[in-house]
Amino acid sequence: MRRFFILISLFIVAAGAAYWIAPRGSNQPLVDGSVVSGSFGGVSMRIELALTEAAREKGLGGRTVLPSKYGMLFVFAKDGRYGFWMKDTLVPLDMFWLSDKGQVVYIARDVATSTYPNVFYPSVPARYVLETAAGFGRTHGVATGTALVLKKFPSVSQ
Numbered sequence: 019m020r021r022f023f024i025l026i027s028l029f030i031v032a033a034g035a036a037y038w039i040a041p042r043g044s045n046q047p048l049v050d051g052s053v054v055s056g057s058f059g060g061v062s063m064r065i066e067l068a069l070t071e072a073a074r075e076k077g078l079g080g081r082t083v084l085p086s087k088y089g090m091l092f093v094f095a096k097d098g099r100y101g102f103w104m105k106d107t108l109v110p111l112d113m114f115w116l117s118d119k120g121q122v123v124y125i126a127r128d129v130a131t132s133t134y135p136n137v138f139y140p141s142v143p144a145r146y147v148l149e150t151a152a153g154f155g156r157t158h159g160v161a162t163g164t165a166l167v168l169k170k171f172p173s174v175s176q
Contacts, residue, residue, distance in 0.1 A: 048067055049067075049069065050067065050068060050069050050070050050072070050073035051066060051073070052066070052067045053065065053067075054067065054168055055168070056167060057167045058089070058114075058148065058150075058158075058160065058164070058166045059154070059155070059158035059159060059160040060159075061087060061158050062087065063087045063088060063089055063150075064085075064087065064089075065089050065090070065091050065148070065166075065168070066088070066089070066090045066091070067090075067091055067093060068090055068091065068092045069093050074092050074094075076106075077090060077092070077102075077107070077149065078090055078107055078109070078111065078149055079106030079107050079108075080106055080108065081107075082108050082109065083109065084109045084111075084150070085151070086154065088150070088151070089148050089150040089154075090149045091147070091148050091166070092146060092147040092149070093145075093146055094145055094147075096145070097117075097118060097143040097144060097145050098143055099139050099140055099142075100139075100140070100147060101137040101138060101139045102126075102137065102138050102147060102149075103133075103135060103137045104130070104131050104132075104133050104134040104136075105134050105135070107131055107134070108131060109131065109151065109152070110128055110129060110131060110151075111129050111149045111150065111151065111152055112125065112126070112127050112129070112150045112151070112152055112153065112154045112156075112160075113125070113126040113129060113138060113147060113148075113149050114147065114149075114150070114155065114160065114164075114166075115142075115144035115146070115147050116145060116146040116147065116148060116166055117144060117145060117146075118146075119165075120146065120165050120166045120167070121162075121164065121165050121166075122160060122161065122162050122163060122164045122165075122166075123140060123142050123143075123144050123162060124140035124141055124142060124144065124162070125155055125160070125161075125162070126138045127152070127155055127156060128156075129152065130152075148166060
């Protein structure tokens, strides 16, 4: 019975997350792998969404190339100290933990593929994690407080 309630809760959270970031006036709900336009550190980017546990577990694993203005946004139902690792990840990354308002609260820069099985945790709870190619944060001056803004969608900072 408990498992049933957990599954129903996860479904409700996923549906809510898809609704929250769905384009206004669009009939197409967002799903894992949807790519949206956004801005981070003053840079226009394309951002792939990871909305489910399966998508978050896979992350950017297996990719051999990551464009400089591309990222993956991991969406969680509630704030937490979500740990990230480099399992099956073939390119170094910058990891940005974001508040429920979409502002950076913690950064792991230039995380090498060789760090697996180490797990990186933020020092404070976060709602989202954005992964980009390593060096993105340094190149674009991303620091604590920098906001991620999604175009054509409700702003993460709302």
